[in-house]
Amino acid sequence: MGASRAVRIIVVAACVAAAVVTAASAFGASRGRHIQLGVLGNPAIFDPLTGQNTNVRLNIIAWNQGGGRLEYFAKLFAGMGDEPMLGLGIPGGSPITPMSIAHGQDDAFLVALNEAVAAFGKPIYIRPLAEMNGAWNSYCAYNRNGSSRGPRYATSQFRKAFARIYLIVHGAADANAKLAHLGMPPVAGVLAPAPLAQLIWNPQGFGDPNLPGNSAQAYYPGNAYVDVVGDDLYDQHFKAEWPAADALYRAHPGKPFAFPEWGLWGIDDPAFVRTMATFVRQHRRTILISYYAGQPGSVFDLARKPRSRAAYRQLIAPLGE
Numbered sequence: 001m002g003a004s005r006a007v008r009i010i011v012v013a014a015c016v017a018a019a020v021v022t023a024a025s026a027f028g029a030s031r032g033r034h035i036q037l038g039v040l041g042n043p044a045i046f047d048p049l050t051g052q053n054t055n056v057r058l059n060i061i062a063w064n065q066g067g068g069r070l071e072y073f074a075k076l077f078a079g080m081g082d083e084p085m086l087g088l089g090i091p092g093g094s095p096i097t098p099m100s101i102a103h104g105q106d107d108a109f110l111v112a113l114n115e116a117v118a119a120f121g122k123p124i125y126i127r128p129l130a131e132m133n134g135a136w137n138s139y140c141a142y143n144r145n146g147s148s149r150g151p152r153y154a155t156s157q158f159r160k161a162f163a164r165i166y167l168i169v170h171g172a173a174d175a176n177a178k179l180a181h182l183g184m185p186p187v188a189g190v191l192a193p194a195p196l197a198q199l200i201w202n203p204q205g206f207g208d209p210n211l212p213g214n215s216a217q218a219y220y221p222g223n224a225y226v227d228v229v230g231d232d233l234y235d236q237h238f239k240a241e242w243p244a245a246d247a248l249y250r251a252h253p254g255k256p257f258a259f260p261e262w263g264l265w266g267i268d269d270p271a272f273v274r275t276m277a278t279f280v281r282q283h284r285r286t287i288l289i290s291y292y293a294g295q296p297g298s299v300f301d302l303a304r305k306p307r308s309r310a311a312y313r314q315l316i317a318p319l320g321e
Contacts, residue, residue, distance in 0.1 A: 035280060036287060037320040038085060040261070041294025049294075049303055051317035056080075056125065058260065058290050060087035063096050068109045073116030077124065085125035085200075085260060085290065088165075092138045098129075099152040102160035104185045110168040111189035118171055118192035125288075127200040127260055128165045131232055132158055133207035133214050141218075146209045155213065159221040160184055166199050166225040202230035202260050205244025216248055223254060228287070230258040235272040236265035242275060249283050258288035268305035277315035289316070 038056030039046045047054055057080040066072030077084050090096050096106055117124055131137055135144040141153045151157070163182055167175040171191035179186060201221070207214035220226070229252045231245045249257050264272060280286045291312075293300045302309040 033284070035289065035319040036083065037316070038081070038260075038288060038290030039294040040290065040292045043081065043294070045296060046291070046294035046302075050291075050309065051313040052291075053317070053320055055082040055320070056085050056288060056290055058085045058087060058127075058292070060089055063088060063090050063094065063106065064109050068112030070112065070116050070119065073113065074119065077116070077120050083123045083125065085127055085288075087127040087130055087260075090129065090138050094138060097152040098139055098154070098157040098161040102157050102164055102184055104164070104188065107168065107188055110165060111187065111191065114169050114171050114191050114194055117169060117197050118194040121196070123196045123198065125198050125200055125228070125260075126165075126169055127202055127230070128162065129158070130200075130202040130230070130260065131204050132219050133203045133216055135208055140214070142207075142209055142211065142214045144209060146211055155218040158219050162201065162219075162221040163225040166221070169197050169199060170194055198227040199225075200228045200230045200258060200260055201226040202232065202258075203248070205231050205233070205241065205248050217251065223252075226252075226255060228258050229255045230260045232261040232292075233259055233276075234261075234263055234265045234292075235267060235269050242279065245279065246283075249285070253285075255285070256287045257283060257285045258290075259286075260288070260290050261292040262289060263292040263300040264302070264305055264308055266299040268308050270307040270311035273308050273311040274315060277311075277319065280319055289319075291316075 036056050037052050037054055038058055039052070039054050040058040043054035043057060046052065059076065059080055066076070076086070100106055117126070129139050132139055134140055135142055139153065139158065141149060141155045141158065143149060160182055164179060164184055167178055168187055168191060171194045172178065173193070175191060176186040203216035203219055205216065207216065229248065231248050233245055262276060276289065280289060295301065296303060302312060
């Protein structure tokens with residue numbers, strides 16, 4: 001989930017020229033493009049700190065949280081900015097697996113979410129089962145030692161599960177026909193059209209464990225079931241490096257790109273912030289970057305990273321203007 005120390009050294013060397021970029025040049029390079037800026041945390045605290053105008057607020061909930069009630073989702077969405085980004089995760093130890101989702105056993109939650117998204121009636125990002133190729137997540141196909149977690153977690157089941165989530169959340173009129181074509185049972189429930197939903201498929205650039213079978217592409221459900229391709233990138237010691245982000249971007253040339261999570265994990269490294277600004281300017285399909293996280297006192301808190309905070313204010317905040 002971030003660059004290693006060695007990679008950071010390479011990044012610093014590669015970005016010496018970018019270090020002299022001013023706020024004015026950053027704005028000029030992005031003129032004509034509106035990059036959505038997000039945060040996991042409170043914009044009322046994060047925005048004055050960074051100069052950012054947050055329009056996407058990330059919130060991550062567990063599967064079945066809120067009991068699938070429309071009132072729960074309505075309240076949740078109302079506090080998440082101009083365009084919410086809702087992450088859906090599965091806690092460890094849960095009986096929910098990629099296979100159970102693919103087989104329709106967990107449709108009630110998805111049908112309720114579809115109803116809530118349709119009722120919301122505005123653009124919204126839905127980010128299901130992110131970082132699926134990271135062994136720290138219960139829905140990864142592999143354990144950290146490289147052993148398989150078995151058929152219920154197979155990448156083939158994940159691909160079907162994601163396609164099912166996509167069709168139900170969007171309320172596709174032909175959802176059951178497409179599910180049948182994919183070898184899955186029909187939806188038990190009535191769906192409402194939700195064309196403004198944008199589903200983000202969000203692996204890590206590198207798998208952990210880093211095996212061919214655990215690559216990002218192994219989990220890709222197909223272009224018909226993805227609206228936005230995302231990558232999470234942290235500056236610390238995990239294998240989610242800039243070359244991997246670039247490769248993921250280039251692997252899906254027809255899709256908008258996003259960093260639903262990016263951040264500085266316990267270090268103050270303005271070169272990482274500068275490189276993000278450079279990446280966004282040079283990769284024209286990038287539409288969203290969301291800082292993780294804005295909570296005061298956390299290891300990611302920019303208030304504790306004065307050099308990175310200055311770079312963020314100078315180079316990232318103007319991208320959203």
